[in-house]
Amino acid sequence: MPELERLATHHAYVLYRFERENRAYFARYVPDRGDDYFDLFADRLAALLDEQDRGICHFHVLVDDDGFVLGRFNLVDVADGSAELGYRVAERAAGRGLAQYGVRRVSELARDGYGLRRLVADATLANPASLAVLRRTGFVEAGAVDLGGEPGLRHVLDLHPTPEQRPQAGGTRPGDQR
Secondary structure, rough: OEEEEEEEHHHHHHHHHHHHHHHHHOOOOOOOOHHHHHHHHHHHHHHHHHHHHHOOEEEEEEEOOOOOOOOOEEEEEEEEEEEEEEEOOHHHOOOOHHHHHHHHHHHHHHHHOOOOOOOEEEOOOOOHHHHHHHHHOOEEEEEEEEEEEEEEEEEEEOOOOOOOOOOOOOOOOOOOOO
16 A cells, blocks of 8 residues: 655655646646746745645655655645645546545544644535545535635535544444435
8 A cells, every 4th residue: 555655855756757747637627736836846845845844734645665656635724723635646546545545544644643623625526536535534515615716615524523423333424325
């Protein structure tokens, strides 16, 4: 199984390659990062690692046995026990359950490693796979959002649910329908 690793300087090349190889694929679902992202990649990575060192964000990469990045799972805008989750998985790795695995792992880290109580994640309606991952990992729909001119849905995950909110046998919560 791939490992979820905290982003570090030694990931620079494989992260750049991941973003470059999947640029067109990602642009189908989220706004393109633009040429400057790639032209100034080293500076951007240094800035991200600085934000991570200051606890503003927590960046992670899902790495396969050969050291290649299969996905990114980021917690940004950390404040008051909450953070925003963003993630993306390589096209060649899509459909293998890696997004769900990565979201679960980073959610555990958010709770147990970073002391967070709540995660927020948005996905466009045009990205049903991401919406399904959020539902399968316990996120609850919290309303409509505009994502760069695209309609989307906001989801929230309470990392310290009350007993009534915890999944029961069979994986459902009271009121959930199968």
